[in-house]
Amino acid sequence: MTPRKLLTIVVLIAVLGFGYYSMNAAPVLSDHDYTYQGGLEWHEDPDEALAIAEQEDKPVLVYYWTTWCTYCQDYEDQHYQDDEIRDTLDEYVLLAINLDDPGPGASMAAEHEAAYPPQHVIMTNDEQEITRLGGYTEQDQFLQRLESAAENQ
Amino acid sequence: MIPDALTFGTLLIVVAAFASGLSAALLLYGYLTRSDEFQRLTLVASGVSTAALVAAHSYLTYLFVVGDYTYAYVWENSAEYLSLLYRVTGVYANHEGSILFWATLTAVVATWTVYSSHFEGRGSRLVQSISLAIVATFAAMLTTQSPFTPIDVAYPDTPAGFVPPDGDGLNPLLIDPWMAIHPPITFAAYALLIVPFALGIVHFVSRFRGEASVFDEWLPSMLQWLRISWLLLTASIVFGGIWAYGVLGWGGFWSWDPVETAVLIPWLGLTAALHAANRYETSGEYSIFAPAAAALIFPLVIFATTVVRSGVFRSVHSFAAGGIGTGILFLLAVTGTLAIVLPFAYWFLEAGDPDRPADEPWLSRRTVYHGAVLSFAVLAFISIWGLSFPVLRNAATGVEVSVGQDHYNLWSYPVVVFMLLAGGLYALLDMRRRRLAIGATAAVAVVTIAAAFVTPSANWFLSDPSAHDPAVYRIVGNASVLSIVPPAVFFAVTWTVRYVDRVRGVPSRAFKLRETGIVLIHVGGAVLIVAVSFVYLFSTSASVAVVGVADATDNPEPIVEEVPDSEYTVEVTNYDSVEEPTIQDAARSPAEMLAVSEEVSLVRGEITEIDTIENTDVARLDDSDVWLASSDASTSFEEGTEVIARGNVFDGESLATDADAYVYTDADNKGTVSDPPEDVHEPRMVSHEVDITVYEGDEKVAEGSIAEQEYLRSEMNTNDALIERGITGDTYVVGQVSEGGASITIDTYPLANQIWTGVGLMLVGITALIVGDSRFRKR
Numbered sequence: 001m002t003p004r005k006l007l008t009i010v011v012l013i014a015v016l017g018f019g020y021y022s023m024n025a026a027p028v029l030s031d032h033d034y035t036y037q038g039g040l041e042w043h044e045d046p047d048e049a050l051a052i053a054e055q056e057d058k059p060v061l062v063y064y065w066t067t068w069c070t071y072c073q074d075y076e077d078q079h080y081q082d083d084e085i086r087d088t089l090d091e092y093v094l095l096a097i098n099l100d101d102p103g104p105g106a107s108m109a110a111e112h113e114a115a116y117p118p119q120h121v122i123m124t125n126d127e128q129e130i131t132r133l134g135g136y137t138e139q140d141q142f143l144q145r146l147e148s149a150a151e152n153q
Numbered sequence: 154m155i156p157d158a159l160t161f162g163t164l165l166i167v168v169a170a171f172a173s174g175l176s177a178a179l180l181l182y183g184y185l186t187r188s189d190e191f192q193r194l195t196l197v198a199s200g201v202s203t204a205a206l207v208a209a210h211s212y213l214t215y216l217f218v219v220g221d222y223t224y225a226y227v228w229e230n231s232a233e234y235l236s237l238l239y240r241v242t243g244v245y246a247n248h249e250g251s252i253l254f255w256a257t258l259t260a261v262v263a264t265w266t267v268y269s270s271h272f273e274g275r276g277s278r279l280v281q282s283i284s285l286a287i288v289a290t291f292a293a294m295l296t297t298q299s300p301f302t303p304i305d306v307a308y309p310d311t312p313a314g315f316v317p318p319d320g321d322g323l324n325p326l327l328i329d330p331w332m333a334i335h336p337p338i339t340f341a342a343y344a345l346l347i348v349p350f351a352l353g354i355v356h357f358v359s360r361f362r363g364e365a366s367v368f369d370e371w372l373p374s375m376l377q378w379l380r381i382s383w384l385l386l387t388a389s390i391v392f393g394g395i396w397a398y399g400v401l402g403w404g405g406f407w408s409w410d411p412v413e414t415a416v417l418i419p420w421l422g423l424t425a426a427l428h429a430a431n432r433y434e435t436s437g438e439y440s441i442f443a444p445a446a447a448a449l450i451f452p453l454v455i456f457a458t459t460v461v462r463s464g465v466f467r468s469v470h471s472f473a474a475g476g477i478g479t480g481i482l483f484l485l486a487v488t489g490t491l492a493i494v495l496p497f498a499y500w501f502l503e504a505g506d507p508d509r510p511a512d513e514p515w516l517s518r519r520t521v522y523h524g525a526v527l528s529f530a531v532l533a534f535i536s537i538w539g540l541s542f543p544v545l546r547n548a549a550t551g552v553e554v555s556v557g558q559d560h561y562n563l564w565s566y567p568v569v570v571f572m573l574l575a576g577g578l579y580a581l582l583d584m585r586r587r588r589l590a591i592g593a594t595a596a597v598a599v600v601t602i603a604a605a606f607v608t609p610s611a612n613w614f615l616s617d618p619s620a621h622d623p624a625v626y627r628i629v630g631n632a633s634v635l636s637i638v639p640p641a642v643f644f645a646v647t648w649t650v651r652y653v654d655r656v657r658g659v660p661s662r663a664f665k666l667r668e669t670g671i672v673l674i675h676v677g678g679a680v681l682i683v684a685v686s687f688v689y690l691f692s693t694s695a696s697v698a699v700v701g702v703a704d705a706t707d708n709p710e711p712i713v714e715e716v717p718d719s720e721y722t723v724e725v726t727n728y729d730s731v732e733e734p735t736i737q738d739a740a741r742s743p744a745e746m747l748a749v750s751e752e753v754s755l756v757r758g759e760i761t762e763i764d765t766i767e768n769t770d771v772a773r774l775d776d777s778d779v780w781l782a783s784s785d786a787s788t789s790f791e792e793g794t795e796v797i798a799r800g801n802v803f804d805g806e807s808l809a810t811d812a813d814a815y816v817y818t819d820a821d822n823k824g825t826v827s828d829p830p831e832d833v834h835e836p837r838m839v840s841h842e843v844d845i846t847v848y849e850g851d852e853k854v855a856e857g858s859i860a861e862q863e864y865l866r867s868e869m870n871t872n873d874a875l876i877e878r879g880i881t882g883d884t885y886v887v888g889q890v891s892e893g894g895a896s897i898t899i900d901t902y903p904l905a906n907q908i909w910t911g912v913g914l915m916l917v918g919i920t921a922l923i924v925g926d927s928r929f930r931k932r
Contacts, residue, residue, distance in 0.1 A: 003520045011527045015534055022535075022564065023542045025623035026554040039621050081619045 035096045037065060037072070038080025040089065042096035045104045053093040053125035059150060061092040062121040064109060066100045069117040071136040078139060085143050091150040093125075122149045160224070162216075162301030165209040166253075170292035172202035173260065173285045176267070180282035184275060196267065199285060203264040206257040206292065213250060213300055217243050222317045225307030226250060226300040232320035234734040234837050238333050243323050245336045249300035254336070256291035258344035263288050266348060271374065276355050276367030283351035287484070294480030318749035322837060325864040325871050331396040335389055339416070342385035345378050346419075346451045349426070350488065353448025357495035360503065368444050372434055373930060375447065377923060379427050384919045386420050391912050400871055405689070406908065409561045414536045415460035419453040421536070425529035426450055432522060442526075445496035452489040453533075459485055460540060516591065521579045528572040535564045559616055563629040566615060566637075569682060573640035574598055576675070580647035584654050597643040605636035612691050637686045645679040648672050663928035670922030677914025684907035688882075695719035696888075696898040702728045702843055703892040711846075720849045721899050727844040727858075730892060732836035736829045739836070740797045743779035747813055755834065756781075756816055757797040757826060763790045771815065772796075778813035785819035798823040799833045839863045841890040845875070847899060854884045859897070861890040878906055 027039060034041040042063065043049035053060045065072040079085055097105035099117050112121050112129075120133040122145075131149050133142070159167075176198035179191045213227075217240045222228040230243040230250070245251040263284035266272045272280070305311045326332070352375055356368035368375075393413070394406035407413055426446035433443035459481055513519070539560050547553055574594055581590030608614055616630030652672035656665045697716040705712055705728045712725040740757035741749075758774030760781075765771065772781045772790035781790065781798050790796075800818035824830040840862045847855040855877035862871045874887040882903035889896045 003515050003517070004523045007520060007523055008527065011531060015531055018531075018535070018564065019538050019542070021623075021625065022538065022560060023546065023554075025625065026543070026556050026560065029553040029555050031550070031552040077619075081621060083620075 035098070037063065037096050038076040040080055040086070040094060042094040044096065044098075046095060046097075046108045047104065049093050049095040050125055050127065056093065058091060058093050058125065059130060060123050060125060061089070061094055061146070062108065062112065062123065063094070063096045064099050064112075064114040064117050064119040064121075065096060066098060066117045072118045074136065075118060079142055082139060082143070085139070085146065088143060088146045088150065092122075092146075122146075160299075160301045160303060162209055162212050162224075163296065163299040165205045165212070166292055166295045166299060166301070169202045169205035169209065169256075169260070170289055170296055172198045172205065173263075173292055174289040176202060177282045177285035177289055180267075180278045180285065184278040184282060187275060199264045199267045199281075202285070202288060202292070203257075203260040206253070206260045206288075209301075210244075210253055210257040213253065214241060214244050217241060220320060222320055223303060224300070225302050225304045228304055228317055228320050230320070230323055232322045232837065234738065235323060235328070238330070239323055239328050242327055242333045242336075245340075246323055246327050249295065249298055251336060251340070252291060253295055253300055255340045255343060256288060256295065258340050259284070259291060259347050260288045262344050262347055272371070274367060274370075276359055276364070279355045279358065280348065280351040280367065280371075283354060284347050287347060287488075290480055290484055297480075316750065318751045322864075322866055325838070325862065325867060325869050326400060328871070329396055329400045331392045331399070335392045335396060338385045338392070339389040342382045342389060343419075343454050345382040345385070346423075346454055348378055349375050349447035350451035350492070353444040353446075354491050354495060356444040356448075357499050360499055361495075366444075372430065376427070376430055376434065377927065379423065379430065379447070380919055380923050380926075383420075383423050383427060384916065384923070386416075386423060387912070387919070388916060390416055390420060391916075394908075399874060399876070407685075409539075409558050411540055412457075412461050414540055414561065415457035418533050418536050419450055419457055421529050421533035422446065422450045422453045425526050425533070428522070428526050428529070432526075436519075438519060439526075441496055441500050445492070448492040448496070452485060452492050455481065455485045455488060456537070514587075518579060518582045521575050521582060524575045525572055525579065528568050528575065531568050532565055535561065535568070559618070559622075559626055559630065563616055563626055566629060566632075566686075570601060570637065570640050573637075573644040573679065573682070574601070577640065577643040577647040580644075580651040583651055593643070593647075597639050600639040601636050604639055605632040607635050608633040615690070634686050634690055637683055641679040641683045645676045648675040648679075661929070663925050663931075666921050666925030667929050668925075670918045670920070670925055673914045673918030673921065675918075677911045677916075677918055679911075680907055680914060681911025684904040684911055687904045688902050688908065691903045692900055693719075694898060694900045695721055696896060697721075697723055698894060698896045699723065699725055700894040702841075702890065702895050704728075705843070716897075716899060719899070721854075722848040723897055723899075724846040724848070725843055725895070726846065728892065729842045729844075731840040731842060733838040733840065734836060736797060736831060736834040736836075737826060739834055740829075743774045743777035746779055746802075746816075747777075751802060753799065754802050754816055755797065755799040757795065759795045760790055760792050763792055771812075773812075778811075780812045780815050781823070782815040782817050783819055783823070784817075787820040788818065788823055795826045796823060797826055797829040799830065835865060837864065837866060839865065841892060841895075842873075843888070843890050843895055845886065845897070847877075847884065847886055855886050855899075857886075859886055859888050859890065859895075861888065863891075880906065882906070 028036045030036060030044070033043075035044050036042070043052070046062075049060055052058075063075075065075075080089075095105070097103075097109055097114070099109060099114065102109050112119075112132075114121070116135075118136060120137075122130045122132070124130060130152070131145060133145060137145065176195050179195045179198065183189060183191060183195070216224060216227050217231050218237065220227070220231060220233055220240070222231075226247065226249050227243075230246040231240050235243070243250075245254045263281065266277070266284065267281050304317065305313050305315065352368055352371055356366045359366040359368075390413075393416070397408070397413075398406050426443070426449070429439040429443040429446045433439045439446075539556050543554050543556050574597060577597065578590055578594040581593060584590075613633045613635060614630065615632050615634055616626065618626045618630035620627075622630070649672060652668055656668050659665065695716045695718055697714050699712055699714050701712065702725060705725045714723045714725075715721070716723060736755070737757065740755045743756060743758055746754050746756050756774065756779065758777070758779070760772045760774065761776045762773035763770065764773075766782075769782050769784045770788065770790055771783075772792075773779075774781065774796075781796070781800070782803075783790070798816060798818040799822040800816045803815045803817060804813075822830055822833050840860050842858050842860040844858045845856070846853060855875055857875040857877070858873075859875045860873040862873070864870065870889075872887050872889070874885055877884040877886075882901055883905040885900040885902055887898055887900070
């Protein structure tokens with residue numbers, strides 16, 4: 001085997017490895033079950049989310065978002081990447097509804113009168129609204145509201 | 154095809170499709186039967202095909218220049234208010250026109266090889282046949298989706314024979330001088346690649362048939378074709394970058410938009426192919442890879458076109474939204490399969506081991522050179538994969554993923570660093586300084602790794618990865634951009650040293666010119682890489698809102714605002730709003746009005762005669778057969794005044810006179826040329842222009858004007874930035890401007906000019922290489 005052939009083979013293997021790795025490393029936006037805002041798994045179907053919330057006895061955090069909303073990008077890049085917030089979010093069942101394409105979440109968006117992104121609604125698993133964060137909320141404020149709502153559900 | 158749709162232009166395209174198909178078939182027949190019997194017919198057919206396409210393209214350009222809106226394509230991409238330059242730009246603003254242009258240039262190139270005496274012999278006929286078959290495919294695509302489709306065929310709702318008085322307009326983003334030249338040079342570069350493609354394919358066909366290949370014979374001229382194509386493609390990418398920097402106020406040269414990524418792929422392929430072909434010419438290495446690479450660039454170009462035109466890839470370039478012709482997919486499938494399968498099959502089935510010296514050391518020039526060639530391929534793959542896998546994965550599993558700038562930047566960065574090191578090593582090895590070469594490269598590699606840990610401030614990090622990002626992004630992203638400097642300097646220095654070493658004592662001026670070209674390309678590349686690496690990381694941005702901009706018009710005192718969180722102060726000294734077209738330009742002369750059919754017209758002219766018919770005041774314009782009419786008591790016509798008026802158009806017969814048309818107007822719709830009825834006119838575009846001066850501390854850093862253009866019909870805005878260039882970088886001022894206020898952003902782009910320096914060196918270098926090489930060969 002010549003050095004050049006060896007080099008070619010090494011590069012080919014590296015390229016295949018790169019292809020596989022990079023494909024899996026790309027942040028997933030959505031799949032059949034979840035949407036992945038901020039790298040977190042969010043349900044897209046309210047019925048599913050509520051059933052799980054009841055089972056696990058957790059409140060539900062509903063997040064209304066769109067792809068074009070820049071504040072959603074801030075939530076994604078900052079708030080949801082914060083470890084403390086991520087820990088607090090474990091107390092919740094997450095439900096994200098894309099206002100451009102709400103799918104099964106359409107009736108809930110209408111009920112919550114969520115006309116613009118971003119909005120967060122925290123509710124019990126029997127759909128009682130606990131609190132609501134309209135528009136953008138600073139990171140520490142966001143955390144505080146999440147924590148207090150989780151305690152007082 | 155319905156006869157209505159078969160217009161003169163479409164007919165020309167049908168002729169071209171038939172003639173180029175015939176020519177391709179005759180050439181193939183000649184190749185298979187080793188006969189020359191149809192040579193004259195072939196010459197005629199290919200000549201007719203090219204002439205027809207040139208005529209079709211010229212005719213389309215003519216239609217745009219005169220504004221003939223009988224054709225849907227012209228109506229969709231042009232309008233009266235555009236200047237001549239942008240009417241011509243409209244020709245290739247969309248799918249049909251740009252394919253026609255590309256087909257025309259391709260036909261010129263293909264036919265030239267048929268007519269030129271350089272390209273004779275059996276293999277050449279197959280080369281020419283393939284080239285003309287591609288022309289035929291283009292022309293066939295255009296017959297089904299013709300730029301000469303009449304408006305009532307494209308829009309069945311329009312009444313037969315109706316010609317719109319004005320065009321729908323041109324995409325505002327394309328109204329820029331750089332966009333006027335960017336498509337022609339891109340397509341010229343693409344067209345030149347057709348012959349290397351055909352040559353590469355024929356090379357393998359000949360090898361399989363056990364015949365002599367024409368590839369070797371054509372190699373010197375093919376190298377020049379590739380170089381000219383490289384020159385044009387490089388320039389085209391740069392012009393696109395200049396456009397992105399200026400138009401819209403994007404403030405960036407490059408953002409890994411799918412189209413930008415797509416056009417980079419053929420460029421990388423072309424660069425790799427040039428390296429391989431050069432090497433093949435001098436040493437006979439790459440006997441499979443060189444023709445394979447030459448063949449592969451054209452499918453890469455088609456791939457890039459698919460990305461630009463298909464709409465599958467989300468992109469700001471989707472000027473041509475809608476379906477892509479099946480022709481493009483067909484071309485991609487056929488050319489791609491040929492260019493990949495033939496070389497691989499040959500490699501597996503036929504290739505023997507090439508001779509090589511038994512005592513060749515492991516780390517030889519050949520190995521290092523090969524590493525560099527492979528690196529270009531890897532870079533191309535990173536881009537192809539970044540574009541493709543989100544689409545493939547979504548199609549296969551329904552999973553949507555996002556591929557951002559980090560994918561391209563962070564994966565490419567280590568490869569580029571490796572290339573610079575390998576390139577430097579190669580230059581030293583080429584001077585037969587083996588121990589020095591290995592020692593120096595190892596030392597620079599160590600310095601590079603050390604530099605990756607030196608980050609004086611947060612700006613120096615290559616990226617801003619979060620803790621949840623994959624490991625590779627965190628590792629590469631947390632490296633310092635300083636790590637690009639040692640390998641780039643090493644690369645530039647070693648190539649300069651190699652150059653001096655090579656030209657010393659050589660009297661041939663052609664040789665020196667050629668070598669100068671080579672060294673300029675490589676040094677320019679190193680400058681470009683460093684500048685690109687720094688320019689985004691160190692850019693800064695600050696913005697301020699200025700209210701009451703309209704007051705600046707007649708106000709001698711400028712409005713002064715301090716820009717928060719920065720040292721900048723902005724002074725607004727003047728505001729102006731410009732309408733395009735102005736009411737004076739938009740108003741038609743009586744003759745123009747008679748030429749178009751409008752229910753409501755805006756006309757201008759001098760009143761040359763007045764009269765009263767049935768209580769209606771009438772006024773003749775410019776001694777023509779067009780009269781204004783008004784029964785509004787407050788309107789008065791005065792002989793000798795030049796007026797602009799708008800109103801319903803009635804046939805002259807309605808008043809039983811011999812006038813051709815009456816325009817019924819009233820006081821609100823009529824005025825003089827100097828005081829026109831502004832309210833009745835809706836311009837295409839309103840440009841809000843603000844003169845500003847920017848100070849940083851006490852120092853004036855930028856002075857000039859910024860503007861925002863509102864395109865009222867397309868609800869799209871563009872911005873003119875004020876760019877103050879300096880040696881260390883650009884101060885870039887842009888804003889959203891309206892008469893109410895302006896939100897002004899001041900950015901800095903350090904080293905922006907070094908990007909132009911790097912590119913300039915590369916373009917001068919390739920030109921010197923092309924000229925020097927042709928002189929060198931003649932000797």
